[in-house]
Amino acid sequence: MNLAASLKKRNTKIAFFNSTPQGGGVALMRHALVRFCRAIEVDCKWYVPRPKPEVFKITKTNHNVLQGVDRRWTSELSQESARILDEWCEQNAERYWLSKKGPLLARSEGGADIIIVDDPQMPKLVEIAKQNDPDRPVIFRSHIQVRADLTDNPAEVASVAWNWVWNHVKNCDVFVSHPVPDFVPQNVPSQKVGYMPATTDWLDGLNKTLEGWDREFYLDEFELEIRARAHKFTFDYGNRKYIVQIARFDPAKGIPHVLAAYAELRRKYMADWDRSKTPQLVIAGHGAIDDPDAVPVYNQVMADIRTNYKELEEDIIVMRVGPIDQILNALMANAHVALQLSSREGFEVKVSEALHHGKPIIATKRGGIPLQVDHGKNGYLVESDDDTPAVVGKYLFDLFADDKLYERMEEYAKTNVSDEVSTVGNALCWFYLADMLTQGRPVVPHKRWINDMAREEAGVPYNMNLQQDCGDVKLKRDLHAIHATHTNA
Numbered sequence: 001m002n003l004a005a006s007l008k009k010r011n012t013k014i015a016f017f018n019s020t021p022q023g024g025g026v027a028l029m030r031h032a033l034v035r036f037c038r039a040i041e042v043d044c045k046w047y048v049p050r051p052k053p054e055v056f057k058i059t060k061t062n063h064n065v066l067q068g069v070d071r072r073w074t075s076e077l078s079q080e081s082a083r084i085l086d087e088w089c090e091q092n093a094e095r096y097w098l099s100k101k102g103p104l105l106a107r108s109e110g111g112a113d114i115i116i117v118d119d120p121q122m123p124k125l126v127e128i129a130k131q132n133d134p135d136r137p138v139i140f141r142s143h144i145q146v147r148a149d150l151t152d153n154p155a156e157v158a159s160v161a162w163n164w165v166w167n168h169v170k171n172c173d174v175f176v177s178h179p180v181p182d183f184v185p186q187n188v189p190s191q192k193v194g195y196m197p198a199t200t201d202w203l204d205g206l207n208k209t210l211e212g213w214d215r216e217f218y219l220d221e222f223e224l225e226i227r228a229r230a231h232k233f234t235f236d237y238g239n240r241k242y243i244v245q246i247a248r249f250d251p252a253k254g255i256p257h258v259l260a261a262y263a264e265l266r267r268k269y270m271a272d273w274d275r276s277k278t279p280q281l282v283i284a285g286h287g288a289i290d291d292p293d294a295v296p297v298y299n300q301v302m303a304d305i306r307t308n309y310k311e312l313e314e315d316i317i318v319m320r321v322g323p324i325d326q327i328l329n330a331l332m333a334n335a336h337v338a339l340q341l342s343s344r345e346g347f348e349v350k351v352s353e354a355l356h357h358g359k360p361i362i363a364t365k366r367g368g369i370p371l372q373v374d375h376g377k378n379g380y381l382v383e384s385d386d387d388t389p390a391v392v393g394k395y396l397f398d399l400f401a402d403d404k405l406y407e408r409m410e411e412y413a414k415t416n417v418s419d420e421v422s423t424v425g426n427a428l429c430w431f432y433l434a435d436m437l438t439q440g441r442p443v444v445p446h447k448r449w450i451n452d453m454a455r456e457e458a459g460v461p462y463n464m465n466l467q468q469d470c471g472d473v474k475l476k477r478d479l480h481a482i483h484a485t486h487t488n489a
Contacts, residue, residue, distance in 0.1 A: 002458065003431035004040050012438050014044040014430070015103035015112035018119040018143075019059060021048045022323070024248075025198050025349055026118050026143055032201035032423040033430070042431070045112070047103060049092040049122070058084060059121040065161045066120065067344045068147035069251050078157055082164040089124035098132070106133040113438045116430070118143055123168035130171050137437035140169040141176040142183065143198070145252075145346050145367050151185040163187075174433060174443055178347045178368050180479060181447065194433075194445030194453070197368060197475065198347040199426040200356075205325030207353055210333060218330035222284075225319060225327075233314050235280070237334060242280040242317075243396065244335040246328055246350050247342070249285060249297040249320065254341035254364065256304060257388045258283060261341070262316065263309050264393025265400075275315075279400060282317045284331055294320065333357045336406075337399050341392065342366050343384045352421040355379075358414030360406065362395050364388070371476045372421070378413040418473040420451050428454050449477065 007014075014037075018026045030046045037044035058081040064070035065078065097104040104125070105111035115129040118141040129138045142165075151162035162185055169175070172192070177184050179195035200207060210218070223235045235242075243262065247253040262281040270278050283301070298320055305313055321327050332338065338354035338361040345367030352372060354361045361379035363369045375381045380395045382388055399406050419425045432454035436443050445453065455461050462474050 001040070003428070003435050003454075004042050006435050007042050007431060007438075010438070012043060012114070012434060013103075013112040014042070014114050014116070014434050016044070016046045016116045016118055017048070017122060017125050018046075018117075019049060019121050020051075025346070028201070028204075028206070028349075029199055029423075029426060030118070032199075032204055033426060036423050036427055045103065047097060049088065050096070052088055055085065055088050062121060062161050063144055064251065065158050066144060066146050066151070066165075067252055068150050068158065069344060071150075071157065078160045078164070082161075085121060086124045086168075089122050089128070093125065093128050098128075104129050104132055107136055108133075111136070113137075114139070114434050116141065117169070117172075120144060120146075120165050123165045126169040126172050137173045138171070139174045139176060139433060139437075140172040141196070143178070143346060145178070145180070145344050146183045146185060147344075148182050148185045152187075173437060174445065176450065179371060179449060179475075179477070180347075180368050183346075183367075184447075191444050191446050193447045194443070194450045195447065196426075196429050196450045197371070197421055198349050199421050199423060200349040200352050201423040202356065203423075206329050206332075207356060208329065210326065210330055214326075215330045215333060218324070218326045219334060221324065222319070222321070222327050222331065225322065226317065229319075233317050235282070235317050237280075240276065240278070240280055241336040241400070242282050242334075243337050243339060244282045244284070244331055245339040245341065246332060246353075247283075247285050247340065249294040249301070251297060252342055252344035254343050254384060254388075255283060255297070255301050257341040257343075257384070257392070258339055259301070259304060259309060259316070260389035261339070261392035261396065263312060264389050265396045266312055266315075268393060269397040269401075278315070279336060280315045280317060281312075282319075282331060282335070284317070284319045284321050284328065286321055286323065286328070332359065335359055337362065337396060339392070340364065340369065341382075341384065341388060342369070345369055347371075349421065352417065355413040356417050358410045360399055360409035360413060362392050368479075370479060374412070374416070378409055378416060416473050418475045420475050425451060432457060 016030055021027055034044055034046050093104055101110035103112040107113055115138045117125045120142055126138050126140050147158055150156040150158035153159055166187055174194055175188055175192040176194050176196050179197055184193055219237050226235055245258050301318055305316055338359045340348055340351050340363040342364055347368035351361055351363055351369055355378055363373055364384040365381045366384055370381055373379045373381050382391045429450040
């Protein structure tokens with residue numbers, strides 16, 4: 001709380017910006033962080049632009065281009081898209097954030113003391129913030145997977161999209177990235193790069209403990225949604241176990257592999273089981289308001305089931321859930337096993353949430369997922385390739401057939417979740433950056449974790465010998481070592 005006390009004493013004003021208030025990981029993190037800041041009286045405000053539906057198609061395309069999901073976009077179209085996005089930022093800034101006491105005004109005119117732009121779709125805001133107050137600290141957070149191998153190649157359209165981002169944000173004081181070195185393009189100076197994982201909140205609707213009656217209420221609500229949409233499947237959660245993947249309906253979330261892995265489990269390993277003893281599969285998630293891919297991907301998934309998994313159709317529940325976090329909470333808490341088979345990923349807090357609920361998870365070695373999953377202890381890590389369904393199917397069978405294995409993983413999962421993935425851990429990182437930078441003290445991460453820097457500044461670095469005794473769990477740090485160990489195992 002020393003950092004919070006310093007920020008309060010100096011009346012430091014922190015301003016966050018991103019493009020959407022609902023549906024994505026950034027919005028979930030920001031709602032939680034603002035609530036926490038209000039509770040401890042730190043002046044932290046969060047700003048989002050006036051929505052413009054035609055912009056969301058562009059922001060999603062840029063997202064897919066930077067992730068390498070869509071490599072067909074032309075550089076000409078990308079440049080036109082950049083112009084539209086820049087105008088959108090400028091219009092919002094002029095109308096809302098550069099007006100009287102607006103956050104982007106110079107500090108001498110009542111603007112915020114530190115600006116944090118948490119969105120690769122609004123990089124122009126970094127430039128605007130610096131133009132209005134050149135000495136004010138500005139942080140840019142790159143919150144998605146960026147395929148650096150593509151952005152570093154001038155022949156790829158991803159390089160056009162990235163160069164547009166970088167040209168706007170290159171004067172930021174700190175460049176915050178997911179803790180994945182391959183997400184940082186070569187033209188970002190390493191001394192500016194600091195690592196920070198995505199986080200979730202243990203007390204919000206997605207994660208808080210639900211008592212038995214409450215959990216059943218929200219599962220019943222989910223079943224009512226199924227019936228209201230006239231789906232033929234029946235969610236038999238009271239009598240049968242189920243597997244869950246909670247994710248947006250996004251091309252990078254690996255839903256085709258989820259379906260194929262479930263089919264592998266049922267067709268190969270449980271072919272002679274009584275159907276009432278087999279698990280169901282639930283694929284569910286909220287829709288983000290800026291995600292035009294959601295409906296097409298959902299429709300594609302339903303078509304895939306009808307075409308390739310007809311005999312399993314009544315046991316596969318696929319739902320876009322309304323804005324009730326407790327439904328997703330209940331679905332995760334009541335599941336037997338969780339999946340996260342993304343082909344592209346940032347950090348993925350759904351992995352954090354599954355482990356917090358004590359659910360063994362089978363997940364791909366994408367993005368920051370391997371930093372959270374101890375292979376063979378709280379789940380399994382798999383490649384994302386043509387063999388994924390076969391490998392996942394076998395791991396699923398093991399977790400349903402071996403009770404002792406399941407119980408060991410369940411216990412390890414719920415007792416080895418790091419505070420680094422919680423709102424408090426997130427606040428520590430932002431408070432450290434804000435406190436240092438607004439006092440004119442330089443922050444030069446050189447690709448270090450911001451959490452480690454904050455703890456060292458406070459005089460309480462991680463003590464590996466005490467972690468197990470005091471519950472001070474530290475996320476893994478070296479992705480390359482994890483991949484090498486798992487490959488050789």
